Amino acid sequence: MIPAPATYLRAASLDEALAALAADPEAKVLAGGHSLLPVMKLRIARPSLLVDIGGLDLAGVSSVGEALRIGALTTWDELTRSAELERPALGAFADCAHAIGDLQVRNRGTIGGSLAHADPSADAPAALLALGAELELRSPRGSRTVPLAEFLRGPFTTALELDEIVTEIIVPHPASGAGSAYVKVEHPASGFALVGAAALVEPDATSVVTLTGIGAQQFALAGNDVTASLAQAEIYGDDFAPTEYRRHLAGVVARRALDLAKTRAEEDARWQT
Numbered sequence: 001m002i003p004a005p006a007t008y009l010r011a012a013s014l015d016e017a018l019a020a021l022a023a024d025p026e027a028k029v030l031a032g033g034h035s036l037l038p039v040m041k042l043r044i045a046r047p048s049l050l051v052d053i054g055g056l057d058l059a060g061v062s063s064v065g066e067a068l069r070i071g072a073l074t075t076w077d078e079l080t081r082s083a084e085l086e087r088p089a090l091g092a093f094a095d096c097a098h099a100i101g102d103l104q105v106r107n108r109g110t111i112g113g114s115l116a117h118a119d120p121s122a123d124a125p126a127a128l129l130a131l132g133a134e135l136e137l138r139s140p141r142g143s144r145t146v147p148l149a150e151f152l153r154g155p156f157t158t159a160l161e162l163d164e165i166v167t168e169i170i171v172p173h174p175a176s177g178a179g180s181a182y183v184k185v186e187h188p189a190s191g192f193a194l195v196g197a198a199a200l201v202e203p204d205a206t207s208v209v210t211l212t213g214i215g216a217q218q219f220a221l222a223g224n225d226v227t228a229s230l231a232q233a234e235i236y237g238d239d240f241a242p243t244e245y246r247r248h249l250a251g252v253v254a255r256r257a258l259d260l261a262k263t264r265a266e267e268d269a270r271w272q273t
Helices: 014-023 036-041 076-080 088-099 103-108 111-117 124-130 226-232 243-271
Strands: 007-010 027-030 049-052 061-064 067-071 134-139 142-147 152-154 165-172 179-186 193-201 207-212
Touching: 007 014, 014 027, 014 049, 014 134, 014 165, 027 036, 076 088, 076 103, 088 124, 088 179, 088 193, 088 243, 111 124, 111 165, 124 179, 124 193, 124 207, 179 243, 193 243, 207 243, 226 243
Parallel strands: 007 049, 027 049
Antiparallel strands: 061 067, 067 165, 134 142, 134 165, 179 193, 193 207
C-alpha cells in the first residue's frame, strides 16, 4: 500500500527538529524507519510532516561515571560490536542486540526508535527494564529524564510528548558480580518475541525478571517465584499461541534467563579483576 502524502524535512540540527515538531502536532520523527514506515504504508499512521533525524549526531556508546550512555540513533549493529557491552553484567542488552531482526534491520534500526515505538513484543524494553534504564527526552522546553518503567504506558503508547525526541538511553552500571541475560522464543514469521525474558541477578542473589510478548507492555515479575508470579499475571493469547501456552513458555524462558544470568554473575566477578 502507498503511504498518504506527507511533507519531508531532513533536520540539520536537533533544534531544527524540535522546532518542526512543536510547530506541527501531526508531525512524526523518522529515525531508522523500521517502525514508522510499515504503519504508514498501512495508513494506520498519516503524519503531515516527517522529521528525519537520521543525520544528527545522536549515536554512540560511552561509559560516563556510574552509567552507560547510548545515543538514541545508535543502530543495533553498532551495539552488537560495542566493547562496552562485553561485560557479563550487561549481557541482557548484548543478547537483545544480537536477537533483533536480521542483518538488514540491525544495520538501519535504532534503539531510540524501537523504544519510542513501544511495540509490546519488542526485545529492547524487556532487557533495559531489567537493567533499570532511563531515557533522556528533549523538547523546546529543555530536557528531562524518565525511567523506562514510567516511559512505557501501553501498546505503542509512551510518555513522549508530541514535541519531544528521545536523545539518549542511560543504563546504570550493575554492581560488580552481577549478571544479566535475555532469552526469547521468536515468532517464526515476524522475528518478534513470542515470549522473551530478561533477568538481572545481583551479587546478593536477588533477581529481577522482565517479560515481553505476553501482555499490553513489557513488565517485571513480582517476587522471586517465577511460577507463582506468572500464575497471577494477565497474559494474552492468540490463534498462534493461546494464553496458557504463552504462560508456560514464559516460565521456561524466564528460568533459562535466570540460569544464564547466574552463570554470568560468576563471570562478572572475575571480569572485574
